Structures are given as structure tokens and as C-alpha cells.
Amino acid sequence: MTQIELLSESAAPSPAGRRVELGRGYALDLPHGPRGRGDVYHRGYLSKRVNLRDKAERRLLVVELLQQGVNQTRLAEALQLSRQTLHNYRESYREFGVQGLLHGYSPARSKDEAHHRHRNVTQCRPGAKARELEALRRARREQAEQVQVELAWEGEAAAPAAYVLEEPAMTDTLGAARSRPVAPAPDLAAVTERPYAQPHGWEASRYAGIFPVILVLVSQWPWLTRIMGLFGNGWRLFMVFVLMAVRNLRSLEQLKHVRHAEAGRLLGLGSLPCLDTLWGWFYQVAQQHRAETLLASGFADQLQRGQVGTEVWFTDGHLLPYTGGHQVHAAYHTQRRMPTPGQTNLVTSDGRGRIVCFAIQEGKGDLRARILALGAYAREQSLGVMPLQVFDREGDGLAFFSALVAQNIPFVTWEKHANQPRLRALETARFTDTLSLNGTDYRLLAETKSCTYQPEPAGEDVAAPPAHRFDLRRVVVWNRRTDHRTSVLCWDGGLALTPAAIAAAMLSRWGASENTFKHLKERHPYHYHPGFGVSASEKQDIANPARKALDEQRHTLKAQLTRLYQQHSKSTPTTNKDGTARANSKQARLAAAIAVGEAELERLTTARDQLPERVEVGTLTDYRSFQAIDNEGKNLFDFVTASVWNVRRQLIDWLEDSYAKDSDRVDLLYAILHCHGWIRSDAQGVVVRLEPLQQPARRAAQEQLCRKLTGLGAKIPGGKWLRIEVGDAPL
Numbered sequence: 001m002t003q004i005e006l007l008s009e010s011a012a013p014s015p016a017g018r019r020v021e022l023g024r025g026y027a028l029d030l031p032h033g034p035r036g037r038g039d040v041y042h043r044g045y046l047s048k049r050v051n052l053r054d055k056a057e058r059r060l061l062v063v064e065l066l067q068q069g070v071n072q073t074r075l076a077e078a079l080q081l082s083r084q085t086l087h088n089y090r091e092s093y094r095e096f097g098v099q100g101l102l103h104g105y106s107p108a109r110s111k112d113e114a115h116h117r118h119r120n121v122t123q124c125r126p127g128a129k130a131r132e133l134e135a136l137r138r139a140r141r142e143q144a145e146q147v148q149v150e151l152a153w154e155g156e157a158a159a160p161a162a163y164v165l166e167e168p169a170m171t172d173t174l175g176a177a178r179s180r181p182v183a184p185a186p187d188l189a190a191v192t193e194r195p196y197a198q199p200h201g202w203e204a205s206r207y208a209g210i211f212p213v214i215l216v217l218v219s220q221w222p223w224l225t226r227i228m229g230l231f232g233n234g235w236r237l238f239m240v241f242v243l244m245a246v247r248n249l250r251s252l253e254q255l256k257h258v259r260h261a262e263a264g265r266l267l268g269l270g271s272l273p274c275l276d277t278l279w280g281w282f283y284q285v286a287q288q289h290r291a292e293t294l295l296a297s298g299f300a301d302q303l304q305r306g307q308v309g310t311e312v313w314f315t316d317g318h319l320l321p322y323t324g325g326h327q328v329h330a331a332y333h334t335q336r337r338m339p340t341p342g343q344t345n346l347v348t349s350d351g352r353g354r355i356v357c358f359a360i361q362e363g364k365g366d367l368r369a370r371i372l373a374l375g376a377y378a379r380e381q382s383l384g385v386m387p388l389q390v391f392d393r394e395g396d397g398l399a400f401f402s403a404l405v406a407q408n409i410p411f412v413t414w415e416k417h418a419n420q421p422r423l424r425a426l427e428t429a430r431f432t433d434t435l436s437l438n439g440t441d442y443r444l445l446a447e448t449k450s451c452t453y454q455p456e457p458a459g460e461d462v463a464a465p466p467a468h469r470f471d472l473r474r475v476v477v478w479n480r481r482t483d484h485r486t487s488v489l490c491w492d493g494g495l496a497l498t499p500a501a502i503a504a505a506m507l508s509r510w511g512a513s514e515n516t517f518k519h520l521k522e523r524h525p526y527h528y529h530p531g532f533g534v535s536a537s538e539k540q541d542i543a544n545p546a547r548k549a550l551d552e553q554r555h556t557l558k559a560q561l562t563r564l565y566q567q568h569s570k571s572t573p574t575t576n577k578d579g580t581a582r583a584n585s586k587q588a589r590l591a592a593a594i595a596v597g598e599a600e601l602e603r604l605t606t607a608r609d610q611l612p613e614r615v616e617v618g619t620l621t622d623y624r625s626f627q628a629i630d631n632e633g634k635n636l637f638d639f640v641t642a643s644v645w646n647v648r649r650q651l652i653d654w655l656e657d658s659y660a661k662d663s664d665r666v667d668l669l670y671a672i673l674h675c676h677g678w679i680r681s682d683a684q685g686v687v688v689r690l691e692p693l694q695q696p697a698r699r700a701a702q703e704q705l706c707r708k709l710t711g712l713g714a715k716i717p718g719g720k721w722l723r724i725e726v727g728d729a730p731l
Contacts, residue, residue, distance in 0.1 A: 020078040022070035034080045040065075052079070056102050062086055063093045063101065191228050194718040195235065195268030196681045202689075202730045205262040208677025210246045211688040212709055214267075215722050216647045217242070219714035220307065221298075223643065228717055230294055234285040239267040240278065241640035246673055250525040252278050265679055266688070268716075279531075282633060286531055291635035298639060299357040303381050307646065309350030313374060313387045314509040317344040317365050317394075320527060320634075326534045327624040329363030339364075343629060345638075346370045351508065354649050355642040360631045362539060367391060368400045375409035386410055386493060390505050401491070402453040405470045410493035412505045414486065415474065423476060423485040431478055433499045437507050445476040446499040449489065475499045477507070523648075524641045533630035540626055541614040550608040554601060561597045564590055654708055659701035672702055678730055685721035692726050702726055 019029045019041075029039040030052075040047045040061070050057045058079070065075055066086065076083045093101040217223040227235045240255070243263055249255060255272060264271035272278075302308050319331050321342040330339035344365030347358040357377075359370060371389050378387050389404075389411040396416035404411050431443035449472045457464040473490045490502045497505075520526050568590040574582045582588070617623040648669065655665050677690040690706065693699045703726045714722040 018078075020074055022065065022074050022078070024069050026065060026068060026070050028065075028075070028078050030078065034078065059089050059101055060098075062089045066090050191232050191235070191717070193233050193236065195224065195239070195716055196686045196720055197268075197718075198270050199682045200265070200680065202678045202680045203262075203265055204676070204729075205266045205679050206259065206676045207243065207247070207263045207266045208679060208688050208690055209673040209675035210243060210266060211677075211679075211690075211722075211724055212651060212672065212705070213242060213246055213644055213647050214239075215709050215712065215714045215724060216650060217643060218716055218722060219709075219712035220305075220647075220650070221302065221643065224717055226294070226297060226301075230290045231285050231288060234281065234288075236269055237278070237281040237285050238636075238640055239269065240272070240281075241637055242644060243267060244528075245524050245641045245644040248523060248525060250528055252282070252530060265681075268686075282531055285636065286632045289632060291632050291639070295357070295635060295639055298643070300381060302646070303356070303383070307650070308354045308356045309352055310378070310383050310385070310387050312351045312390060312505055313348050313356055313378075314350075314390045315346060315348045315367070315371060315374065316392060316509070317346050317367055318526075319343075320345050320360065320529065322629060324532060324534075326627040328534070328627055328629060329537070329539065331364050343631075348374060352649055354646045358638060358642065360634060360638075362537060362628055367394050368397070371395060371400075371411070372403060372407065372409070375404070375407055385495070388412060388492070388495065388497075388505060390509055392510060396489075398451060398453050399455075401451065401472065401489075402455075402468045402470065405491055406468065408493055410491055410495055412488060412490045412502055414506065414510070415489045418487045420485075423487060426476060426485070431476070435500045435503050435507075437504055441480045442503060442507070443478040443480060444499045444503055445478070447474040447476065448472070449474045473502065475502045477503050520641075520645055524645060526638075526641065528637060529629075529631075529634045530637055531630075531633035533632075534627040535630060537626040537628035539628075540617050542617055542623075544611055544613060544615045545620070547608055547611050547613065550604050550611070554604050554608070557597060557601050557604065561594065561601065564594050564597065568594060651705070655701055655705060658704040659697065661697075668698055668701060671698065672705065675702075680730075681720075685723060686716075688724045689727050689730060690724065692728070699726070 018031070018033075019027055021027050025043040026047075027041040029041065031037065031039075035053050036051075038050050038052045038061075040050065050061050052058050052061070062075065062079070062081075066072065066089075072083055072086055075081075076086055089101060224235055227238050231238075240252075243249065243258070244252075244255075247258075249258070252275065255278065256275065258272065260272035273281075303310065317331075319333055319340060319342055321331075321333075321340055322328050323341075328341050328343075331342045331344045332338075333340040343360050343362060345358055345360050346365055346367065348356045350356055357374075361370075371391055374389060375386065386409060389409055391411070391413050393414045393416040395411075395413055401411075426445060428443075431445045433444035433446065435442040435444060451470055451472055453468045453470075455465045455468070470491070473492065475488045475490065476485060477488060478485045488502060488506045490497065492502075568587065571587040571590060573587050574585040576582055617625055651669055652665055655669060659665055659668055671693060672690070675690045675693070677688055679689075680687045690702065693702050706724045706726050710723045710725065716722060
């Protein structure tokens with residue numbers, strides 16, 4: 001099993017149904033005809049169920065399937081629609097969004113709802129969108145012909161056709177339409193330096209392989225537009241960060257090993273400046289304090305565009321160590337099994353390893369609060385079906401599980417305090433389900449665990465709230481290779497997950513295939529923190545050192561009492577000659593010592609319980625106050641790192657059609673990203689030519705990828721087209 005199927009249902013379509021294969025692994029089952037209930041299957045698993053009688057759901061389904069590349073003729077025949085109707089649906093969505101697809105007006109003409117309600121009826125659109133779409137297509141063809149005339153680049157092919165538009169990705173949810181967050185328009189007054197502003201002829205660059213990443217960021221993400229709108233000329237620093245992320249440069253200081261002229265031309269900067277200028281750029285950007293706005297708009301936009309998955313979200317904390325001289329809170333170092341000064345980066349990724357969002361927290365971080373915040377965030381984004389939250393044993397806890405169930409947040413996690421003797425004693429015949437993941441076979445057993453959580457009363461005089469009773473699903477996972485058994489807890493929230501889907505969701509992140517963050521750390525400067533700054537932390541409380549000292553005394557005293565108990569149990573009573581018990585016998589001395597020790601232990605316990613668990617460091621002597629690390633620069637850099645990582649995942653998916661060797665596809669991508677080449681810039685566009693790879697299969701895949709990237713129609717703010725190709729040296 002190589003892919004998590006979270007919404008799988010093994011129920012086969014009814015015999016009376018009519019199942020139509022649409023291509024690309026998709027099939028449509030219509031048991032009640034083209035205007036009844038329909039089931040969409042993907043690679044044999046039920047993907048979703050729609051009501052085709054509803055016009056809105058039918059149109060949304062058509063657009064979503066067309067974006068997946070299904071056969072249009074088969075889809076039209078299955079739904080008894082013409083291909084022209086399907087084309088009109090897609091063009092309506094491309095031009096006017098969901099509102100234009102479902103209704104008869106353009107969102108651009110209905111920004112003011114009050115004006116829309118009271119405007120004259122004669123001013124409304126006629127409703128026949130086919131005529132309007134025909135006029136738009138005619139206008140685009142004329143514009144494309146004009147561009148081809150103007151952009152005759154020395155006899156070469158013209159720029160990408162103007163009809164290649166940025167089409168919004170249809171979401172997997174067939175719910176109500178929602179508006180997409182719009183990136184801020186660039187402040188042209190603040191942008192005094194444009195990318196690729198200096199025209200030049202063909203120039204060699206050993207960093208030409210970075211251009212595919214830049215091209216995808218410009219075309220698929222409104223990357224430069226958003227950055228220019230927030231930071232003005234700060235876009236220059238972000239382009240340098242892209243170079244560092246792709247080429248795994250671990251700090252700005254390592255740019256001294258880069259050919260400044262060649263890298264600068266490729267990044268649109270002319271030439272990379274010296275280190276002092278780069279740090280000046282950094283502080284100009286960081287002092288604007290807009291990293292939080294950038295992260296919020298970027299993460300929300302990639303969700304709405306369908307660039308990250310919404311079926312399953314994996315969340316885990318990763319240590320960001322701190323080696324400075326300031327007193328900061330300690331995080332936990334998993335490999336060393338010890339607290340380490342630093343922060344925790346709580347990163348959330350989807351089932352394909354793409355980063356959905358991240359949040360840097362002081363010290364150890366609060367995973368449980370982060371999971372609850374992710375559930376609220378998913379609800380705010382109107383994703384329809386809540387993502388399945390998958391996290392490690394750190395989130396185990398009855399109170400936390402109760403909060404997740406109460407807020408309708410489905411989750412999967414390990415059972416932290418599993419009864420290992422009971423798991424080993426389970427009969428083999430009860431493991432009825434099977435799973436094969438990454439070359440390892442598993443046997444599964446499904447159970448139900450009843451839970452009751454009693455919340456604490458709000459005050460002494462307030463009655464305790466009623467107990468919360470809920471059921472969790474327990475899946476016992478038996479690894480046939482190691483003969484080890486463990487258990488997984490799940491609350492699916494009505495997703496009807498199979499035991500195999502539950503186990504696969506857990507094992508895909510914390511099993512033998514844990515690779516997302518390890519590869520991210522290896523491929524990108526994940527731990528780099530540019531521009532350390534500190535300020536007084538709001539968290540100044542620590543564990544009471546007086547309680548800790550008393551605990552150490554109690555631990556020592558308990559060890560002494562244990563030895564006394566053992567000696568007392570082995571001693572025998574001695575008597576005098578007259579048969580009376582000796583007053584100074586060994587047993588009597590041991591009993592007296594035990595009585596004194598128990599009295600002292602009780603005194604220490606009472607004194608400890610009277611002390612507060614945590615105290616402010618300001619009330620103590622010889623303690624420094626905690627400092628909080630300024631993460632403005634870290635958030636900016638990690639935003640670039642996460643964007644480049646997601647682009648890498650997108651490029652690997654695009655290479656799948658032209659390069660069938662799975663084990664070598666990642667290496668092929670990095671071979672392309674490290675290609676040398678040539679770059680040319682003029683008044684109309686920028687062309688990058690990559691040197692061809694030697695192996696014929698790799699070269700064919702490289703050429704196919706470059707053709708696809710050119711077809712995206714990337715256009716930077718300022719009007720220049722971006723184009724990439726493969727060929728020999730033009731010099």
C-alpha cells in the first residue's frame with residue numbers, strides 16, 4: 001500500500017448501477033441514472049458521493065473531474081451533457097470562480113451586495129454564458145496573436161500564449177462556495193527595483209537549474225505579488241532565500257562560495273551584493289514585522305488553491321536548538337532524551353509530505369493546544385470535511401481526547417499506556433485485517449474503547465459538570481516482520497475509516513516511512529535562524545526549586561526505608577534468658593529507625609504539598625529571567641523553505657508522467673535543479689536554457705517538464721514572461 005486512502009469504503013457498486021471509467025484512475029457509478037445519486041471512485045476506492053439532481057453539485061463535480069484530467073467524452077456521455085457544456089462549466093469557473101459557475105452574474109459586478117439587489121434588471125447579465133465566454137475566447141485569441149507579433153524573439157517561438165491563465169484548483173468539498181483570500185496588490189511606489197529589469201543577451205549561469213522553482217512559485221503561487229505587496233523591494237532577499245533553499249546553503253555567510261554575477265542574473269538581481277548589503281536587506285524586511293501576515297495569507301491561499309491536501313494532517317514538534325548566552329526556555333531533545341535550550345517548531349504536513357503550516361513556540365511547545373487550533377483553523381477555512389489530525393504519543397490524554405470529540409475534530413494517535421501483556425495474549429485468529437505498507441506486512445485487530453471523562457469543577461462551591469462519555473476505536477497493529485504489537489486510538493468523526501486506513505495513517509508518519517522532516521532537514525537549511533534577537537518572555541514561571549529539593553530528600557529517604565524494610569524482614573526476634581524480648585535487639589533498633597524515617601517522610605511530604613508547584617523567577621535569588629527569541633527572520637526564512645519544499649513535491653508529481661522509475665525520480669529532480677545553463681532577458685521576457693542531461697530517458701523527462709513549465713504562462717509583476725527550455729549552448 002503506497003497511498004493512504006482515508007475515505008475508502010469497500011462496498012462495491014450496486015448490480016443495477018452503471019459504472020463508467022473516466023480515465024486517470026477515476027470511475028463514476030450511477031446506480032439511479034445521471035440525475036440521481038452518484039459515487040466517484042478513485043483507484044477502486046470511494047472518493048465521494050454526490051447528488052447529481054442538484055445543479056450546483058453537478059457543476060462542481062464536472063469542474064473538479066476535468067481538473068483531474070479525466071476523459072471529457074466519457075464524462076459527457078455519463079452525465080448526458082454535451083462537451084460544449086462541460087467546456088462552458090470549466091471556462092465559467094476559470095473566469096468568474098464558483099459564483100460565476102453556479103449563478104448568472106460575475107463577482108466583479110457584484111462587490112456591493114446592496115447595489116446588486118437594487119440595480120436595474122436591464123443591467124443584469126443575459127444568463128447565456130456561452131456567448132460571453134465565446135467573446136472572451138475571441139479577445140484572448142486576438143491578444144495572443146498580437147503578443148506573438150510583438151514578441152518575435154530573433155526568430156524563435158513567441159512567449160507563452162496569453163490564453164494560459166492561472167486556473168484556481170477546485171477543492172474536494174462540494175459544499176457552499178467560499179471566497180479565496182486575495183494576495184495584496186503590490187505597492188508599485190515601494191517597488192523601485194523590478195526583477196530581471198536589466199536586459200542582456202545570453203549569459204552562462206551554473207545556477208540555471210533553480211529557475212523551475214522560481215517559475216512554479218510565480219505561476220502557481222502568487223509569490224512575488226504577495227511579497228512585493230508586503231515588503232516592496234524586500235523581494236530581493238526572498239529570491240536569495242530561494243537560492244539558499246534549493247542549493248542547501250546553510251547561512252548567508254555561505255553565499256561567499258557562490259558566483260555572484262551568475263546567481264544574481266538568474267535571480268533577477270543583476271548580481272548578488274556583498275554580505276553587509278544582504279544583512280541590510282534582511283533587517284529592512286524584518287523590521288516591518290509582517291511575517292505573521294505573510295504566513296497567514298500564504299497558508300490560507302495554498303489551502304484554497306488545493307496545493308496541499310486536506311484529508312489527513314500530520315503534526316509533530318521539531319527542536320530548534322539555541323546556543324547563545326541568553327536564558328531561554330528548554331525544549332526536549334528526542335535523540336539525546338534530555339532538555340535542550342531552544343524552541344519547538346510544530347509543523348503540519350499533509351499525506352504527500354507537503355507543508356500545510358507551521359508555528360514556532362517557546363520551549364517544549366504545546367502540541368495539544370496546536371491540534372485544537374488546527375481544528376478551528378480548518379473550520380475557519382470552510383474545508384467541509386474536517387482533516388484527520390494525526391499526532392504522536394505526546395498528545396495522549398483523556399481530557400484532550402474529550403476536547404477533540406466535543407469539537408468534532410477527528411484524530412489518530414498511538415495509545416501511550418497500552419497493556420502490552422494483554423496485546424501479546426490476543427489470539428492470532430482475531431487479527432482479521434491486513435495491511436502492507438512500504439514492504440512490511442501488518443495484521444490488524446479492531447476494537448472499541450469506552451471512555452468517561454469527568455471535568456473538574458470550576459470552583460469549590462460549583463457543582464462538577466456532567467461526565468463526558470464517548471467511544472474510541474482501537475486498532476491493534478501486529479508487525480509480522482518484528483512480531484511486535486502496538487495499538488492505535490482513533491475517533492473518525494463519521495469518516496467511516498477502515499482499520500487499514502487508520503493504521504496506514506499512523507504508520508505513514510511514525511512508522512518505517514518517517515521521512516518528511518528528515519529529508520527536509522537534509523535537503524534544506526531547516527535549522528537556520530537568521531538574525532537572532534531576544535526580548536523578555538511572557539513565561540517567567542518555573543518548577544518550584546524548593547519542591548524539587550524536598551523531592552530529592554524524599555527519594556533518598558524512601559531508598560533508606562526500603563533497605564530498612566528488607567533488613568527488618570530478614571531479622572529474627574531475640575529474647576533474654578527469662579524469655580522476655582530484648583530491648584536493644586537488632587530488630588528493635590530497625591523498627592525504631594523505620595518509625596523515625598516514616599515520620600520524617602510524612603513531614604517532608606506535608607511540607608512539599610504546601611508549596612506551589614510553579615513560581616515566578618523574579619521571586620527567587622540567583623535566577624535570571626527568561627528571554628524570548630525573536631522569530632521574525634526565522635518565520636520569513638522558513639516560509640521560503642516551506643514554499644520550495646512544496647514546489648519540489650509538485651515537480652516530482654509532474655515528472656511521474658514522463659519518468660516511470662519511482663526510485664530515481666527524486667534524484668532526477670535534483671539533477672535538473674543542479675543543471676548549468678544560460679539566461680537571456682529582454683523587454684518582453686526571460687528565457688532560461690538548461691543543458692541537456694546525458695541519459696536519453698532523463699533528457700526526455702527534462703524536456704517534457706520544461707515544456708509543461710513554459711505552458712504555465714508565468715508572468716512576473718512588471719509584465720515579463722518566464723520561459724524555460726532545454727538545448728545546447730547558444731553562444
